[in-house]
Amino acid sequence: MRPSPRVDYDQIAHLYDSQPYRQKAVDPHLLAFLDEHPDVSLHRLSILDMGCGTGSQLVANRPHIAEARLVGLDLFHGMLSQAQPKADEILWVQADNVAPPFPNDTFDFISNQFSFHHVRDKPAMLRSVLRILRPGGRFVMINICPRGMTGWLYYQYFPAALEIDLQDFLPKETLLTLMHELGFTNIALDIDQQTYEQD
Numbered sequence: 718m719r720p721s722p723r724v725d726y727d728q729i730a731h732l733y734d735s736q737p738y739r740q741k742a743v744d745p746h747l748l749a750f751l752d753e754h755p756d757v758s759l760h761r762l763s764i765l766d767m768g769c770g771t772g773s774q775l776v777a778n779r780p781h782i783a784e785a786r787l788v789g790l791d792l793f794h795g796m797l798s799q800a801q802p803k804a805d806e807i808l809w810v811q812a813d814n815v816a817p818p819f820p821n822d823t824f825d826f827i828s829n830q831f832s833f834h835h836v837r838d839k840p841a842m843l844r845s846v847l848r849i850l851r852p853g854g855r856f857v858m859i860n861i862c863p864r865g866m867t868g869w870l871y872y873q874y875f876p877a878a879l880e881i882d883l884q885d886f887l888p889k890e891t892l893l894t895l896m897h898e899l900g901f902t903n904i905a906l907d908i909d910q911q912t913y914e915q916d
Contacts, residue, residue: 723881724835726770730795733771741777746857748781750826754853757825759784765824765849766790767814767842768832772800775807788824790817815841822851829858834885843899856901862908864888 726733733739747764751757762785766775769789779787787807791797797809812818814829815838827846836842846856863882866872872879887895889906896904 723885726793727795730771730793730799733796733799734773739771739773741773743777743781744774744828744857746828746855747778747826750855751782754825762786762826763824763851764788765817765819765827767817767827767829767846768792768835769800769809770796770832772797772803772807772809774828774830776800776803779804779807788819790814815845817845817849819849821848823849825851825854827854827856829856831860833858833860834882839887840895840899843896843901847900860886862886862889865908865910 759782762782764775764778764782764785765788766772767790769775769791772789775787775789787804788810789797789800789807790810790812791800792811792813794811797811800807800809810818814832814836827850829846833839833842850856863872863879863886867879889908893904893906
């Protein structure tokens with residue numbers, strides 16, 4: 718039996734896009750991948766966003782790769798019901814990241830933005846990524862790093878959240894080791910330090 722998620726996104730899906738910081742521009746990692754692979758035909762290009770939420774990233778990507786096949790995968794029906802009206806030409810699939818319902822070697826580019834910490838069986842999800850990623854494809858994961866954010870205002874007001882996040886977010890060294898052991902190659906880690914004032 719799959720453990721229940723800590724957050725029921727079905728309950729908050731209708732509020733999710735109301736935050737200004739959730740607005741998306743085209744994914745620069747996708748553009749970099751396309752620049753590095755000019756021989757890839759957009760007609761055969763397949764892109765998956767795992768944990769796509771309300772689909773804003775795929776919608777932002779769409780004008781740049783109109784001929785490609787785009788797929789959004791999310792565990793929560795409520796999130797996908799918000800995504801569907803934005804772009805019905807994108808395939809929206811409700812399923813668990815741990816067991817995506819796709820054949821082997823399906824996608825050229827897979828992204829996972831700010832949701833890996835919700836996955837209870839992280840090694841299983843990463844194995845699934847390797848299974849459905851085509852040879853020469855790319856997997857890009859983006860997330861925060863709580864161990865480098867202990868001064869974050871959110872944690873100052875809600876210190877228990879830091880304790881939970883330290884359990885849910887793998888240390889970067891642990892994540893890199895796990896990916897290497899599972900068979901990922903050409904692994905790169907970029908850290909973007911951001912500082913901003915908040916009232």
